[in-house]
Amino acid sequence: MHSISEENYIKAIYHLQDGKALVSTNEIAGRMNTKASSVTDMLKKLADKNLAEYVPYKGAKLTDKGVQCANQIIRKHRLWEVFLVEKLDFSWDEVHDVAEQLEHIQSQKLIDQLDKHLGFPKKDPHGDPIPDSHGNYEKTNKTILSKLKKGDKGTLIGLIDSSKNFLKYLDKQHMKLGTNIEIIEFEEFDLSYSIKVNESPLQISKQIADNLYIKLK
Amino acid sequence: MHSISEENYIKAIYHLQDGKALVSTNEIAGRMNTKASSVTDMLKKLADKNLAEYVPYKGAKLTDKGVQCANQIIRKHRLWEVFLVEKLDFSWDEVHDVAEQLEHIQSQKLIDQLDKHLGFPKKDPHGDPIPDSHGNYEKTNKTILSKLKKGDKGTLIGLIDSSKNFLKYLDKQHMKLGTNIEIIEFEEFDLSYSIKVNESPLQISKQIADNLYIKLK
């Protein structure tokens, strides 16, 4: 159907276009580690295939067909991540690169059966929602930790940054999805937080607080 | 490491070079549905990478490194086939095309863990042996059915042709791996056989008999 390269561009545009009307050429190039000229070429191709709307010098956005396609790729990526963690004992910081390959395998039956085999999971190992075969997914109420106030309590339910280093940091601090979090103190000076992670105290910087999604109790 | 295309050529040469000193350009082209000129190009590339030995106008064979590589691809192919059948309820005639894609996924941990998850299977769904991570595999004693004589008894243990149509034929005749087979009669005229498949009688043509491996009791 679509080449691996096309799929990767679709995915990139999908993730960058968050509310935004158009995603710029440079943004795409930045995320994909390619040059702007390569992006221009591909945007024309995606527009030809009716996967993206491309406005020269302004940027691009996915068409409905493009969004649909993105959702299926993301569905596959996240289902494979669940598989790797649940069935093959990968840790959550090891799955992404392999899922980047597996998400391009073409077989409807494969992904349907994988979904069933995993018990139709709704979230991937990083707390991100898994679209169903129609592209629909559950939106959970969640707040970025750095928006919380002293005394707020909740559970860790998702991450903004899912990089290997951040995931390893969370492991080290015994934070995982579902962990109870309580805001003890906020430090105006450096915007850091004193929190409780399952009853034990921890200091976290603004950068950490900006990347944790909390579901309030 | 190696491109998908290179891997496919390596696999083709491996399967064609069975005892033969050299595999010809045309044989490879035939198996891969490409043209001879494309094969020549690739043979030079494989020779440069020390994966094949290439003798112009004569043909090619894999080097030890090439054989090692082929074994790993075949290992992955067959493990994925087992996964699809055992865990995702694919039938044995549905797995090959998906495995052709999955065999190119690059991750040592993935394949090690998959192997473990499947309980270190020794055979794939078509009775073919699964190489271990060193490229070693069990060679089973087996005889082509068309070599058997009246009265011989055994079990179906493998197939030469594993095409979808042949597999569906076997399903229809209730033959699967492990099925008991007995030679009742051999017809000189058309080289056909009367056999018993788990006690029930069946007529099979020479073409069928030439593609079934039997392990004698």
Add this chain to the structure above:
DNA sequence: CTTAATTTTTAGTCTAGCCTAAAAATTAAT
């Protein structure tokens, strides 16, 4: 409003992998 900085596109190259058509080498047949 004009100039400067930035972004984006165009033009031209490159490589991998494929192809066709022609040339060369090998093998088979007189």
Add this chain to the structure above:
DNA sequence: ATTAATTTTTAGGCTAGACTAAAAATTAAG
């Protein structure tokens, strides 16, 4: 041993997807 048929290689082209460098458009600054 020639000649004919077959196989294989070479030569040249094509496409996808990347790149660099230059040109053009947009945006920001003065």
